[in-house]
Amino acid sequence: MFINQARRLAVAPMMDWTDRHCRAFHRALTTRALLYTEMVTAPAVLHGDQDHLLGFDAVEHPVALQLGGSNPAELAEAARIGAAYGYDEINLNVGCPSDRVQSGRFGACLMREPELVADCMAAIKAAVAVPATVKCRIGVDDQDPATGLFATVDACAAVGIEVFIVHARKAWLQGLSPKENRDVPPLDYDLVRRLKRERPHLNISINGGVADLDQAEFHLAEDEDGVRLDGVMLGRAAYHEPALLGQADRRLYGADTTDVDAFAALDRYRPYVAARLDEGVRLAAMTRHMLGLMHGRPGARAFRRILTIEAIQPGAGLEVLDRAVDAVREAEARREDAA
Missing domain, CATH: 1.20.120.1460 (Four Helix Bundle (Hemerythrin (Met), subunit A))
Known part of the structure; x- marks a missing residue:
């Protein structure tokens, strides 16, 4: 499926940054990478200006819609609306640590409720024909990362979810700001590789701290245990130094094309x-x-x-x-x- 090939490199959903104009610009640099919207809450989709929130240009494909929420029925309806707009994937945010997100009972705090996440994903999956995917952290606060991550992934896999994008940091919901949560908690890439090693049938992408395409290539390479991750998601590096995306089609997809300067x-x-x-x-x-x-x-x-x-x-x-x-x-x- 072309979407699985596309997610070899993805540009992360970033609030206030990856709007439709940003995505169209990034598409001018790479024809292959998977692009993501900013997170849009399910209630906003249901009750807000849908054309403003969800409208996009056809040039952006392949493009995924990231939803926020914890009500399965609302998420299912928002997913149906997003699929009708033409998005190639519907993704659930289980990683954002902001206070506003926590107060709405979605984002990273859902790492504590894997069965609820699974219920949400089952509802989304049943509502759309495009892939339903999860973007999560490795845990929150004092939660054991191995326990938190595997519980969330296994609960979702049990309802048929196959694709997971893992930000390889905990989210500290108390004591750290959203900005600090992007840098302060230590990265644990090995845990993400362990997840792929022990769940080889799942499609696992890694996110967090990836600074350039050299590091992306490193993560995509087979390690000494024979583990090969399925994708890498770039965030701030792609936004602050977008020219690097001009090399992505050749370096990460093997395209026989000239880099886009x-x-x-x-x-x-x-x-x-x-x-x-x-x-x-x-x-x-x-x-x-x-x-x-x-x-x-x-x-x-x-x-x-x-x-x-x-x-x-x-x-x-x-x-x-x-x-x-x-x-x-x-x-x-x-x-x-x-x-």
Whole structure:
């Protein structure tokens, strides 16, 4: 199934970041990787503006919808709606540690209730024809990670769930902020590999602390025990240095294609930007996702400055993007002349 091939590399769902404009931009860099929405709560889907929350451009495929919630009936209905919009996968968030998520009884706190997670997943699976998947932590607070992770996975596997994306850190619901929860709890990659080793029939992807494609390749390689993970999920690295995604199709999927450099990606993204501008979308809503595109290149600071300052101006259009690109090209030309 193409979706299983796609999830060899996925870009993580990230609140306030992986909106439809971000996903379309990332798709300009990689045609193969699986992209995820921001988490959308089931009640929001049922009672909110569905086109605003769920609408996306066909260019984004393959793309997964991540839901938050703990009511099986609500999640099933939200999943049906998401599938009708055309998402290629419905994913349940069992990993977010924020206070708002805990108060709604979803996210990482569900690691304490594996049977409820299984009930939710059974309802989602029954409601849609696309894959129903789980993204979880390895445990919460004082929970033993091996116990918490395996209990959640086994309960879901018992109702037919086959795909799990595991953030290889605990979530500390008390004492750490959501930001601290992304860095402070230690990573336990070995536990995720143990899960794959002991449950080889399941599709297991690893998430957390993966900084670049070198590390992604390491996680996808067969280890000394013959364990090979099925996928890697990149989060902040893909967002802050998106140019690395331009190498993904060749390096991780074996595609016989030329890497997509930053300039080529912008050329690909340009028609999308133009179409959204015609619809009244502000330029800054799209350019905010590309501030790290020129990371490490001459002119990167000027690129960021132009997009940050000029894209927010009323009526800002493609000419702003052109000026930002020209700043990089001119800086690179000066470096070549000085060499």
